[in-house]
Amino acid sequence: MPGAGPELQATFCPMCVSRCGATATVQDGRLVGLGPDPDHPTGRAVCIKGKSAPQVLEHPDRLLRPLRRTTPKGSASAGWVQISWDEALDTIATRLRTIADESGAEAVVFGSASPSTSAISDSVEWITRLRRAFGSPNYTNSMELCGWGRFLAATYTFGAPVPGAFMPDLDNAGCILFWGYNPSVSRLVHATATVEAVNRGARLVVVDPRRTGLASRADHWLQVRPGTDAALALGLIHVMLENGWYDADFVRRWTNAPLLVRLDSRRLLRADELRDSPGRTGYVAWDEPDARPVTVDPASPADGSSVSRRAVSGTVEVATTDGPVSCRPVFELLRRHCDEMTPESTESVTGVAAQTVVDTARTLWESRPVAYYSWSGLEQHSNTTQMIRAVNVLYALTGCLDSVGGNVLFTPVPTNPVDGADLLGDAQRARTIGVQGRPLGPARFEFVTVEDLCTAALDHEPYRARALVNFGANFVMAHGDSARVRDALSSLDFFVHADLFATPTAELADIVLPVAGPFETEALRVGFEVSQSAQSHVQLRRPAALPRGEARSDLQIVFALAERLGLGEHFWHGDIDAGWRYQLAPSGITLEALRERPRGISLDLPTVHRKYGDRGFRTPTGLVELWSQPLAEIGEPALPSFTEPALSPRSRPDLAADYPLVLTCAKSLRFCESQHRQVAELRRAAPDPQVELHPDTAQARGIATGDWVRISTPHGAVRARAKLNSSIGPDTVCAQHGWSQGCDELGLASSDPYGQDGVNLNLVLRQTPSDPVSGSSPLRSSLCEVTRL
Numbered sequence: 001m002p003g004a005g006p007e008l009q010a011t012f013c014p015m016c017v018s019r020c021g022a023t024a025t026v027q028d029g030r031l032v033g034l035g036p037d038p039d040h041p042t043g044r045a046v047c048i049k050g051k052s053a054p055q056v057l058e059h060p061d062r063l064l065r066p067l068r069r070t071t072p073k074g075s076a077s078a079g080w081v082q083i084s085w086d087e088a089l090d091t092i093a094t095r096l097r098t099i100a101d102e103s104g105a106e107a108v109v110f111g112s113a114s115p116s117t118s119a120i121s122d123s124v125e126w127i128t129r130l131r132r133a134f135g136s137p138n139y140t141n142s143m144e145l146c147g148w149g150r151f152l153a154a155t156y157t158f159g160a161p162v163p164g165a166f167m168p169d170l171d172n173a174g175c176i177l178f179w180g181y182n183p184s185v186s187r188l189v190h191a192t193a194t195v196e197a198v199n200r201g202a203r204l205v206v207v208d209p210r211r212t213g214l215a216s217r218a219d220h221w222l223q224v225r226p227g228t229d230a231a232l233a234l235g236l237i238h239v240m241l242e243n244g245w246y247d248a249d250f251v252r253r254w255t256n257a258p259l260l261v262r263l264d265s266r267r268l269l270r271a272d273e274l275r276d277s278p279g280r281t282g283y284v285a286w287d288e289p290d291a292r293p294v295t296v297d298p299a300s301p302a303d304g305s306s307v308s309r310r311a312v313s314g315t316v317e318v319a320t321t322d323g324p325v326s327c328r329p330v331f332e333l334l335r336r337h338c339d340e341m342t343p344e345s346t347e348s349v350t351g352v353a354a355q356t357v358v359d360t361a362r363t364l365w366e367s368r369p370v371a372y373y374s375w376s377g378l379e380q381h382s383n384t385t386q387m388i389r390a391v392n393v394l395y396a397l398t399g400c401l402d403s404v405g406g407n408v409l410f411t412p413v414p415t416n417p418v419d420g421a422d423l424l425g426d427a428q429r430a431r432t433i434g435v436q437g438r439p440l441g442p443a444r445f446e447f448v449t450v451e452d453l454c455t456a457a458l459d460h461e462p463y464r465a466r467a468l469v470n471f472g473a474n475f476v477m478a479h480g481d482s483a484r485v486r487d488a489l490s491s492l493d494f495f496v497h498a499d500l501f502a503t504p505t506a507e508l509a510d511i512v513l514p515v516a517g518p519f520e521t522e523a524l525r526v527g528f529e530v531s532q533s534a535q536s537h538v539q540l541r542r543p544a545a546l547p548r549g550e551a552r553s554d555l556q557i558v559f560a561l562a563e564r565l566g567l568g569e570h571f572w573h574g575d576i577d578a579g580w581r582y583q584l585a586p587s588g589i590t591l592e593a594l595r596e597r598p599r600g601i602s603l604d605l606p607t608v609h610r611k612y613g614d615r616g617f618r619t620p621t622g623l624v625e626l627w628s629q630p631l632a633e634i635g636e637p638a639l640p641s642f643t644e645p646a647l648s649p650r651s652r653p654d655l656a657a658d659y660p661l662v663l664t665c666a667k668s669l670r671f672c673e674s675q676h677r678q679v680a681e682l683r684r685a686a687p688d689p690q691v692e693l694h695p696d697t698a699q700a701r702g703i704a705t706g707d708w709v710r711i712s713t714p715h716g717a718v719r720a721r722a723k724l725n726s727s728i729g730p731d732t733v734c735a736q737h738g739w740s741q742g743c744d745e746l747g748l749a750s751s752d753p754y755g756q757d758g759v760n761l762n763l764v765l766r767q768t769p770s771d772p773v774s775g776s777s778p779l780r781s782s783l784c785e786v787t788r789l
């Protein structure tokens with residue numbers, strides 16, 4: 001009602017992974033402020049980005065109408081012309097159908113921004129549903145840089161996403177371990193909960209090359225050399241095993257520690273290989289008192305009174321169908337494997353003092369339960385999968401998984417899945433781009449790495465990617481070698497991009513769709529993840545502002561596009577409410593009740609701990625896999641192993657002569673990834689990209705704080721402002737990616753993302769040499785030199 005006073009409205013901020021409960025101040029159909037809502041399970045605080053949401057929404061650069069390109073790709077200007085939604089949607093549907101008819105639905109790749117950096121979390125399941133209903137197995141959303149370690153790689157140890165879905169129970173933890181994770185910048189709700197936990201006496205361990213926000217409160221700060229985290233984890237495991245600082249009962253009962261490995265083939269011994277019980281399924285352990293092999297059934301791996309009799313050490317000779325074969329339990333092999341990684345060797349590889357390694361292992365043991373989180377610091381490396389494996393195995397040894405104060409799968413609100421898993425058949429799934437090269441990588445789960453997308457688009461391997469339907473993702477800025485990503489996107493026959501702003505990626509599209517801002521349309525959130533009370537909370541976010549121009553929500557676009565593609569039957573023929581009703585049905589919560597209660601509805605859901613007690617783990621052995629046979633089958637180490645980062649002064653002394661510094665990076669406090677630089681409120685205090693270096697490193701190069709410097713890599717050079725930081729190692733520098741936007745209000749021009757001596761860090765990084773299992777890019781451990789400009 002125009003002219004009425006400001007109104008307070010319960011909401012939540014979807015702009016990043018924190019998803020903070022919030023109170024919106026609304027006036028005349030405009031969002032004018034956002035503040036915390038302490039009664040909401042994630043509402044303790046909102047950050048500067050959330051407070052600036054009104055300026056994001058009202059920014060003059062917002063895309064307001066659908067646009068069509070009128071010039072060939074590569075022209076100086078796209079010659080955008082405005083078109084109607086009808087024309088846009090009809091054109092998209094016709095082009096996608098034609099391409100699918102000619103080349104198969106897999107030639108159309110779908111993409112989205114990461115749900116951790118944008119409100120795409122409102123609609124990501126529905127985008128996935130559209131993709132699957134359309135018949136494409138190909139989804140690109142930076143999984144290989146953001147979610148692989150937390151979600152998918154962890155399945156090779158736990159059969160479940162730990163810590164991605166098994167969240168740290170910070171309220172009850174005795175010890176919190178943050179490994180390559182800095183929630184003070186990246187997830188406010190975890191930062192506030194951690195400070196509370198520390199104040200009530202929880203111990204804190206932080207593994208980070210920099211002493212970040214929470215590291216200053218940590219009992220142990222482990223200043224690891226970037227990319228050597230697997231060695232550090234193995235060193236900690238060494239100390240834990242040597243001192244008996246591990247949960248021996250959990251290890252024997254619930255991990256594959258007792259399973260026998262054949263020393264001739266280095267494979268897990270299978271029950272059907274036993275001479276005396278051929279035909280049995282499952283694996284084999286050694287009954288110590290009876291000195292005989294016993295079979296272990298993956299369906300009930302911890303059954304039977306014999307569990308406590310299973311040997312976890314020694315070498316035994318087993319009568320097999322191939323004759324007698326020497327075997328050792330997995331645990332014996334793990335112990336021997338970690339033998340060499342003494343605290344002293346750990347120090348020489350990682351830079352973490354030997355005594356700190358010992359002290360940290362003791363703290364982890366004595367302050368249980370341990371809750372942990374790892375993120376970007378472990379995601380973006382050439383050796384990410386083994387790094388994650390090492391940390392997962394370390395965590396398994398604590399025995400804290402799914403126990404009070406450990407990493408817990410909080411009980412979710414029961415809902416119907418809407419991601420359309422049943423809509424895509426196995427034959428189509430098997431066509432995911434990248435699955436041939438990396439059978440256990442993201443492609444196995446229908447995620448395509450951007451490097452593989454580039455290869456499919458440019459080199460037509462394994463087949464040609466012809467079209468991209470992209471909800472937001474700024475691929476050009478997010479991935480190493482921005483110029484290659486540009487070339488790949490430009491080579492597509494058809495590219496449609498939905499966004500709030502005209503990013504460098506949007507510039508390459510054929511059609512651009514204007515997306516409504518995060519507070520401009522309704523959105524449903526089931527579960528806020530970080531605790532049982534948060535995970536029990538359901539909220540329908542009311543619009544706090546009118547959509548600008550003709551902008552529509554991603555959800556509206558998905559439902560409308562589905563209809564035109566002839567897929568309306570899977571989308572309630574355009575009725576979003578009907579879709580939500582279906583989703584909510586098992587919860588007993590109605591849409592009407594949610595609309596009446598904008599703060600949301602919390603169910604009273606009990607936390608059930610140690611759920612593996614009923615079902616075991618969803619791994620091939622039914623147990624936590626200290627030994628991974630699936631990884632061994634693709635030629636990867638079965639036990640977590642350290643390999644030197646592919647780009648480091650030690651692995652590439654040839655490059656180190658000119659590029660002696662290790663280059664890593666970290667997120668910016670005031671911006672999400674490549675976004676928000678155009679907002680003056682956010683940009684004012686951080687006008688330029690920064691690179692952190694040690695004062696000695698700076699001094700040796702004549703660099704002072706605030707100086708513009710050149711960061712040179714073997715692939716070119718970009719600029720940043722020096723920030724001196726005595727808590728970073730003298731051989732390491734930490735830069736920021738995502739810079740190119742201008743800010744008119746502050747008179748800051750945008751910068752060419754492909755221009756040498758620009759500010760786009762990813763122009764001079766590469767997606768390769770990548771992790772052999774996942775294709776993760778080495779963005780956090782490469783080589784550079786820094787010079788004063």
Ligand SMILES: Nc1nc2c(c(=O)[nH]1)N[C@H]1C(S)=C(S)[C@@H](COP(=O)(O)OP(=O)(O)OC[C@H]3O[C@@H](n4cnc5c(=O)[nH]c(N)nc54)[C@H](O)[C@@H]3O)O[C@H]1N2
Pocket residue numbers: 112113114116117118119120141142145146376471472473474475477478479498499500501503515517518554665666667672673674675736737738761762765779
């Ligand atoms: N060197 C280096 N590179 C990195 C990283 C790093 O740490 N270092 N981090 C990596 C990580 S972890 C990630 S997740 C990726 C992030 O890469 P992206 O997922 O591409 O994330 P952003 O760069 O934040 O860009 C998000 C885009 O989505 C748009 N957007 C925002 N909200 C919405 C919405 O609701 N709907 C739609 N349709 N669009 C929206 C924004 O305007 C913006 O264009 O970058 C990766 N790149």
Ligand SMILES: Nc1nc2c(c(=O)[nH]1)N[C@H]1C(S)=C(S)[C@@H](COP(=O)(O)OP(=O)(O)OC[C@H]3O[C@@H](n4cnc5c(=O)[nH]c(N)nc54)[C@H](O)[C@@H]3O)O[C@H]1N2
Pocket residue numbers: 016017114116117146179180181182183185186187207208209210212224225226227228229374375376377378664665666667668669670671672673734780781
């Ligand atoms: N303000 C803000 N919040 C965000 C985002 C944002 O861009 N800005 N992005 C969102 C997204 S998409 C994501 S993925 C999350 C990421 O959240 P985080 O993972 O917390 O992000 P970062 O700060 O990039 O990285 C965490 C830490 O890893 C450290 N690190 C760098 N290299 C290494 C290494 O080799 N080993 C170890 N152990 N640590 C290393 C860095 O110093 C940094 O302190 O944040 C989300 N939230």
Ligand code: SF4
Pocket residue numbers: 013014015016017018019020045046047048049050051187188189
């Ligand atoms: S931390 Fe993220 S969710 Fe919370 S207010 Fe800031 S941008 Fe919004």
Ligand SMILES: [Mo]
Pocket residue numbers: 114116117145146
């Ligand atoms: Mo991310």
